[in-house]
Amino acid sequence: MLDPYMVLGVGKYDDDQTVKKAYRQLSKQYHPDNNLNNPNKDAAEETFKKIQQAYEQIMHERSLGIGGPDDLRRKESSQAGSGSSYTGSSWSSSGNTAYSRDKYTRETATKDRYTNGFWNNTGFGNNSSNNSSSGSSSYSANSGSSGYNSSSTNFNNSGSYNSNSSNSNSSYNSGNNGYYSNNYNNNTYNNSSYNNNYSNNSYSNNGYYSGSGYDQSNTGSYAGYGYYSGQNQQFNEDADGMLGTVANKLNSRKFYDAWDILNSMNTRNDVWYYYSAIANLGLGNSITALNHARTAKAMQPGRPEYDELINGIQSGAIHYQGRSDMFVPQKANTGNTCLKVGIAMIFMNLFCGGGGIMIPLCC
Amino acid sequence: MFGYVIINKPEIKFKDFELYRSYYCGLCMDLKDKFGFKGRMTLNYDLTFLAILLDGLYEDNTTVAECRCIVHPFSKHKTRRNEYTEYASDMNILLTYYQCLDDWNDDKNRKKRRIAKGLKSRAMKVMEKYPEKSKRIEEELKKLSEYENAGEENIDLTSGCFGRIMSELFLFKEDEWKSYLERMGFFLGKYIYILDSYCDFESDKEKGRFNALKGIGNDRETIREILTLTMSECTRNYEMLPIVENNDILQNILYSGVWTGFEIGSVPRRDKEQI
Numbered sequence: 108m109l110d111p112y113m114v115l116g117v118g119k120y121d122d123d124q125t126v127k128k129a130y131r132q133l134s135k136q137y138h139p140d141n142n143l144n145n146p147n148k149d150a151a152e153e154t155f156k157k158i159q160q161a162y163e164q165i166m167h168e169r170s171l172g173i174g175g176p177d178d179l180r181r182k183e184s185s186q187a188g189s190g191s192s193y194t195g196s197s198w199s200s201s202g203n204t205a206y207s208r209d210k211y212t213r214e215t216a217t218k219d220r221y222t223n224g225f226w227n228n229t230g231f232g233n234n235s236s237n238n239s240s241s242g243s244s245s246y247s248a249n250s251g252s253s254g255y256n257s258s259s260t261n262f263n264n265s266g267s268y269n270s271n272s273s274n275s276n277s278s279y280n281s282g283n284n285g286y287y288s289n290n291y292n293n294n295t296y297n298n299s300s301y302n303n304n305y306s307n308n309s310y311s312n313n314g315y316y317s318g319s320g321y322d323q324s325n326t327g328s329y330a331g332y333g334y335y336s337g338q339n340q341q342f343n344e345d346a347d348g349m350l351g352t353v354a355n356k357l358n359s360r361k362f363y364d365a366w367d368i369l370n371s372m373n374t375r376n377d378v379w380y381y382y383s384a385i386a387n388l389g390l391g392n393s394i395t396a397l398n399h400a401r402t403a404k405a406m407q408p409g410r411p412e413y414d415e416l417i418n419g420i421q422s423g424a425i426h427y428q429g430r431s432d433m434f435v436p437q438k439a440n441t442g443n444t445c446l447k448v449g450i451a452m453i454f455m456n457l458f459c460g461g462g463g464i465m466i467p468l469c470c
Numbered sequence: 471m472f473g474y475v476i477i478n479k480p481e482i483k484f485k486d487f488e489l490y491r492s493y494y495c496g497l498c499m500d501l502k503d504k505f506g507f508k509g510r511m512t513l514n515y516d517l518t519f520l521a522i523l524l525d526g527l528y529e530d531n532t533t534v535a536e537c538r539c540i541v542h543p544f545s546k547h548k549t550r551r552n553e554y555t556e557y558a559s560d561m562n563i564l565l566t567y568y569q570c571l572d573d574w575n576d577d578k579n580r581k582k583r584r585i586a587k588g589l590k591s592r593a594m595k596v597m598e599k600y601p602e603k604s605k606r607i608e609e610e611l612k613k614l615s616e617y618e619n620a621g622e623e624n625i626d627l628t629s630g631c632f633g634r635i636m637s638e639l640f641l642f643k644e645d646e647w648k649s650y651l652e653r654m655g656f657f658l659g660k661y662i663y664i665l666d667s668y669c670d671f672e673s674d675k676e677k678g679r680f681n682a683l684k685g686i687g688n689d690r691e692t693i694r695e696i697l698t699l700t701m702s703e704c705t706r707n708y709e710m711l712p713i714v715e716n717n718d719i720l721q722n723i724l725y726s727g728v729w730t731g732f733e734i735g736s737v738p739r740r741d742k743e744q745i
Contacts, residue, residue: 166709391630
């Protein structure tokens with residue numbers, strides 16, 4: 108497999124802008140739209156696909172904290188033993204809030220193109236499972252796990268988990284720091300320590316690349332969810348047999364279908380909420396997802412999957428907060444009489460410098 | 471619902487501010503040329519953002535000119551006009567029209583009905599040009615109305631409708647960036663809707679009107695968490711786009727400017743009432 112950085116001609120730790128500039132330049136050269144009259148346009152298109160794939164791979168890895176100047180800083184600082192060089196804020200969630208927890212209305216949302224896994228890239232920051240056999244604790248000791256709330260869980264050969272790290276796309280495994288690290292690479296878990304209904308679940312990662320650079324369909328890119336594969340599951344006979352079907356639906360990214368089934372169920376235990384969180388994430392309902400993930404945890408604390416899901420959902424927010432904190436917020440003028448006027452005042456300030464009055468005409 | 475996607479002016483470089491303004495003025499000119507005075511009245515910052523985003527992504531031919539107008543009669547301003555400001559102007563009309571109709575239907579707001587009537591023929595032109603997009607936007611607005619009438623408390627459902635509307639706007643064309651733009655639009659739309667609900671929470675409560683945050687309340691930290699979660703999804707998709715030229719402006723808006731409304735909305739009401 109080609110090194111994506113070589114394809115674009117940039118360095119692994121170059122900043123995003125450099126990577127993007129390189130992509131743009133190459134794209135201009137090889138994009139099909141710019142090669143209509145080129146006798147070698149097929150070759151150009153092939154090259155373009157490689158460029159596109161390389162770019163997307165790099166940017167996706169960077170969203171997991173792999174590559175880029177931040178990654179380099181972390182590596183250097185951990186080598187120097189100087190601790191974290193990341194100065195982002197440590198925003199933490201406010202815990203269980205006054206969300207309307209049980210108001211999960213049974214909705215017949217339309218099965219339009221948005222609902223069945225269209226939002227497959229939303230929210231779910233899978234926490235990286237460190238496939239190395241370091242046997243360390245649940246917060247990975249891999250270098251530079253600083254700054255971000257690195258919620259990496261080690262599924263090593265210890266305790267109740269057996270991890271088979273096969274097909275470990277190693278570039279993902281080091282991404283303990285990034286948000287949305289996407290590391291359910293065919294790990295199989297024996298949940299023998301849990302007296303529950305879900306043994307031998309395997310998380311299957313559909314993999315980031317579906318093989319075609321253009322394929323932005325539901326089953327293609329960003330299939331970064333871990334969910335029960337539906338294989339080898341044993342269900343308590345008392346429970347609704349439907350959870351198995353839900354797991355299958357989630358596994359094949361049919362989030363709407365999963366949601367539909369979940370809504371029709373009466374038994375709502377912790378697993379119901381866990382699945383519901385994942386289904387909602389797939390549908391872009393990240394708030395409900397977080398809410399349900401927390402509920403699952405509250406109902407059955409101590410299950411690492413629930414913590415991972417919660418942390419995963421929040422890790423992106425933490426990263427965002429870090430960047431947002433680099434700006435000084437534009438504050439309100441407390442002399443304002445109402446919100447809309449407040450915004451209008453800012454509008455006026457925005458443009459008044461040119462000598463004129465800007466009135467927001469249609470709020 | 472408009473006016474939340476703005477820049478954080480003190481934090482922006484002067485040259486970027488000039489650039490931002492040139493898009494704004496360019497959009498204004500497009501609205502004026504295509505839709506006249508009434509069209510121009512619909513100008514807003516959110517669609518300016520869209521024009522900057524799309525231009526940053528596609529970087530096509532831009533005409534730079536100057537304008538002098540009623541609003542700033544004392545100095546000429548640069549304008550940037552291109553395919554994307556034109557597209558933004560179309561979407562501007564469409565969205566304003568629908569919003570006004572909606573406000574009329576919901577609150578019997580006469581002023582909005584007048585505006586909607588005035589925009590109708592222009593909006594029709596845009597609907598002819600983008601029939602499917604218009605239809606989907608209408609459907610989402612209708613769904614949103616239904617949720618509101620039913621007192622829906624699940625914020626994901628209500629804000630999701632507006633999210634999908636923004637998605638439609640962001641989907642300029644079907645290409646390799648389609649999914650990122652759509653998702654970005656979706657979450658930005660959700661953000662706007664939730665923020666708007668937050669800002670209107672108290673007045674809606676007083677007037678007995680629907681507010682999407684009824685089931686959650688308007689605790690500042692709770693809402694901040696929700697909004698942060700939403701924006702993080704939006705920016706995650708934004709960062710995938712290979713935008714170089716307008717990146718500083720866009721990042722200013724996405725990471726900071728959008729929170730201005732939140733800061734304002736968080737000022738306690740009694741403070742707001744002091745003149």
